[in-house]
Amino acid sequence: MNNFVYRNPTELIFGRGQLSALAEKINQHGKRVLLVYGGGSIKRFGLYDKVMAILAEQGCEVFELAGVEPNPRLSTVHKGIALCREQKLEWILAVGGGSVLDAAKAIAVGVPYAGDVWDFYTRKAKPQEALPLGTVLTLAATGSEMNKSSVITNWETREKYGTSTTFPAFSILDPEYTFTVPRDQTVYGICDTLAHVFEQYFSHTQEIPLQSRIAEAIMLTVIENAERVLQDPENYDARANLMYCSTMALNGTLAMGVETDWATHSIEHAVSAVYDIPHGGGLSIIFPNWMKYVYRENLPRFRQFAERVWQVDSAGKSDEEVALEGIARTRAFFERIGAPVRLRDYGIGDEQLDVLAHKAVPFGPIGRFKKLDGDDVREILRMSL
Numbered sequence: 001m002n003n004f005v006y007r008n009p010t011e012l013i014f015g016r017g018q019l020s021a022l023a024e025k026i027n028q029h030g031k032r033v034l035l036v037y038g039g040g041s042i043k044r045f046g047l048y049d050k051v052m053a054i055l056a057e058q059g060c061e062v063f064e065l066a067g068v069e070p071n072p073r074l075s076t077v078h079k080g081i082a083l084c085r086e087q088k089l090e091w092i093l094a095v096g097g098g099s100v101l102d103a104a105k106a107i108a109v110g111v112p113y114a115g116d117v118w119d120f121y122t123r124k125a126k127p128q129e130a131l132p133l134g135t136v137l138t139l140a141a142t143g144s145e146m147n148k149s150s151v152i153t154n155w156e157t158r159e160k161y162g163t164s165t166t167f168p169a170f171s172i173l174d175p176e177y178t179f180t181v182p183r184d185q186t187v188y189g190i191c192d193t194l195a196h197v198f199e200q201y202f203s204h205t206q207e208i209p210l211q212s213r214i215a216e217a218i219m220l221t222v223i224e225n226a227e228r229v230l231q232d233p234e235n236y237d238a239r240a241n242l243m244y245c246s247t248m249a250l251n252g253t254l255a256m257g258v259e260t261d262w263a264t265h266s267i268e269h270a271v272s273a274v275y276d277i278p279h280g281g282g283l284s285i286i287f288p289n290w291m292k293y294v295y296r297e298n299l300p301r302f303r304q305f306a307e308r309v310w311q312v313d314s315a316g317k318s319d320e321e322v323a324l325e326g327i328a329r330t331r332a333f334f335e336r337i338g339a340p341v342r343l344r345d346y347g348i349g350d351e352q353l354d355v356l357a358h359k360a361v362p363f364g365p366i367g368r369f370k371k372l373d374g375d376d377v378r379e380i381l382r383m384s385l
Helices: 018-029 047-057 074-087 098-110 181-202 209-231 236-249 264-274 278-309 318-334 353-361 374-383
Strands: 013-014 032-036 062-065 090-094 133-137 148-152 159-164 170-173
Touching: 013 018, 013 236, 018 047, 018 133, 018 374, 032 047, 032 074, 032 098, 047 090, 062 074, 062 098, 074 098, 074 170, 074 209, 090 098, 098 133, 098 148, 148 264, 159 264, 170 236, 181 209, 181 236, 181 264, 181 278, 209 236, 209 278, 209 318, 264 278, 264 374, 278 374, 353 374
Parallel strands: 013 170, 032 062, 032 090, 090 133, 133 170
Antiparallel strands: 148 159
């Protein structure tokens, strides 16, 4: 196990009816607030009215930034930063899924920064301060509610990068607010959660039995609850399990003492920067092909994955045979729940493979499980067609 320092200051407020805790948090952070949300689903299903009622009861002056895109754009972040500065807002409340939270994090660190917030995403600068941020989560997927990661797309340059920004001060998670998530978005969230675990599970770090078993428990819980939720979208326990899994998958727990990878996320970011596809859908396509490209780097790890997560019977089989069966079952699971498994499912052909490969490695080779350069990325994308 590697040395590590762990810190996560986010207060997680989980369960049915927990939106009532928002009133107390308002008193801690101020009365002038930027409310950030997406395409309007929170209005259609009543959450917007509930949030606004609590804000009004506490005497808040609310300024709204609506319409955050599924792949949140730099131009939207710029609007939020300008609004916070002009109105001297004290804190930000993000209500929505991971995209809304990512945009809100970018706004939070962009307001006090003298330069362009895009500097943080292109590694020209690091955030030093931020406006306080609270979240009300409506989608189990990214884990943004309990980490400081944020991914933003510069649509003008077709670049999509992630960086470390700021932790939410608090996050309210009521599984009931995920009941109305459309089936395809639920599927993408499942894929995203599993992908986050994969990025940390496939590692060369030795002697990490606890981290491995926590990761395997999350994967098994997601797999067990995926079809329950798809069959019964208002199954509270299944929704709660998925929501908790997505949080635990990326709140730093799995990364403690572990060398993590993240190459597949970099590849997907390049694809969705150009084609604007759903993040979870891109991951369900690319990850099994990344696995097939790199599995020989650590056959025992892939054998363990196949045996413990997919219950592959390894009797009389080589490590390679077991590993490949585990990879095949991963792909079959994605296909079974209705996730895309080929780039052509989104109408993407081989026309821009060179462009995508270049965009995936803007700062040099990616990944730690196996270092990948542009040629490696191009081959993984070709396998994903």
